[in-house]
Amino acid sequence: MLSVLIPTYNYNIVTLVNNLHQQLSALAFNFEIIVLDDASTTYTGENSVINNLSHSTYTILKKNIGRSAIRNHLAKIAKYDTLLFLDADTKLISQVFIKNYIDALNKDTQIIYGGILYKENPNHNQTLRWAYGRKREALPLKKRLKQPHLRFLTLNFLIKKSVFEHISFNESIPNQRHEDTLFAMDAKTHHIKVDHIDNPVLHIGLESNSVFFKKSLESIDALKLFINEGLLEAKHTKLSYNVELIKKYKLSGIISFIYTVLNKRMQKNLHSENPNLIFFDFYRVGYYLQNN
Incomplete structure (x- = not known):
């Protein structure tokens, strides 16, 4: 059965x-x-x-x-x-x-x-x-x-x-x-x-912070590929949906600038014992935009 x-x-x-x-x-x-x-x-x-x-x-x-x-x-x-x-x-x-x-x-x-x-x-x-x-x-x-x-x-x-x-x-x-x-x-x-x-x-x-961080960026690369090839729509994940909103309201430039300035600081936090998921969300959005 x-x-x-x-x-x-x-x-x-x-x-x-x-x-x-x-x-x-x-x-x-x-x-x-x-x-x-x-x-x-x-x-x-x-x-x-x-x-x-x-x-x-x-x-x-x-x-x-x-x-x-x-x-x-x-x-x-x-x-x-x-x-x-x-x-x-x-x-x-x-x-x-x-x-x-x-x-x-x-x-x-x-x-x-x-x-x-x-x-x-x-x-x-x-x-x-x-x-x-x-x-x-x-x-x-x-x-x-x-x-x-x-x-x-x-x-x-x-x-x-x-x-x-x-x-x-x-x-x-x-x-x-x-x-x-x-x-x-x-x-x-x-x-x-x-x-x-x-x-x-x-x-x-559970993966270590460094392994999960690396896999998360790889997963963004895969997500963009799937959307570009029509396998997924942007609305199917919160990350890609938010990126589309940022593009719609022409905020890509300011988000990318902040991402570049705070990149190392965010990475340090995300590899620490007390990672901030707001930083994690923002980092992934910035990575998506800069590697689009």
């Missing part, structure tokens, strides 16, 4: 899989857990014990294929009609996590997103990713329901296999994020409903 699909890369997922297996085994339906490793160089020995669990497999790919392609491959090899995707760097916080998804299923189900939470106290060098996640991603159910497609993330979602066959992940894009945005907007274009429930996982794989 349920295929649990987990892509992983250089991450120990034994605890996550054990917890999933325990919950699934306690329920009276058929299941499988498929873990695909995207050509990792570490933790492969530890993760191989997954193959000792019933209805569970851990397979290492010979070459790295990226986040979009590995999810598509997982969906293709899954044998059941309901797919549950989880990222490797998540942790179950509910003893009835699987049951919550099963209870939410009905004949009209197409996609269900469960949500995300972050731990209370991050490491001192992971504060930027933590602050961004807590304020921008870990949204309560009521707020997510107001914009069901825009508030969708791919780290914890259930989808019918028949739906996935119509809106698979775009494998032609750079491996630089926003694949979840493209996936959600594709669903919206095809009139596929995204339901939301209160069934979050804990995001535990």
Whole structure:
């Protein structure tokens, strides 16, 4: 009845899989857990014990294929009609996590997103990713329901296999994020409903401030590429929407000037233990404008 699909890369997922297996085994339906490793160089020995669990497999790919392609491959090899995707760097916080998804299923189900939470106290060098996640991603159910497609993330979602066959992940894009945005907007274009429930996982794989900062700029480059190629519209993300407003009111020059003057000061803050998300937002807008 349920295929649990987990892509992983250089991450120990034994605890996550054990917890999933325990919950699934306690329920009276058929299941499988498929873990695909995207050509990792570490933790492969530890993760191989997954193959000792019933209805569970851990397979290492010979070459790295990226986040979009590995999810598509997982969906293709899954044998059941309901797919549950989880990222490797998540942790179950509910003893009835699987049951919550099963209870939410009905004949009209197409996609269900469960949500995300972050731990209370991050490491001192992971504060930027933590602050961004807590304020921008870990949204309560009521707020997510107001914009069901825009508030969708791919780290914890259930989808019918028949739906996935119509809106698979775009494998032609750079491996630089926003694949979840493209996936959600594709669903919206095809009139596929995204339901939301209160069934979050804990995001535990936080990048360091420097790594997240670098990835954020790469993600802006990808976003501009997607908009220029017509894959996304500016209104689909808050960043690109704000940039369009700035251009409309002819404020690009003053924003770019302030960005240049405060660049080093903002970077210092964003790499500190107490990053300011206002600086982060402004820095990304300035970067978008200067590299447009």
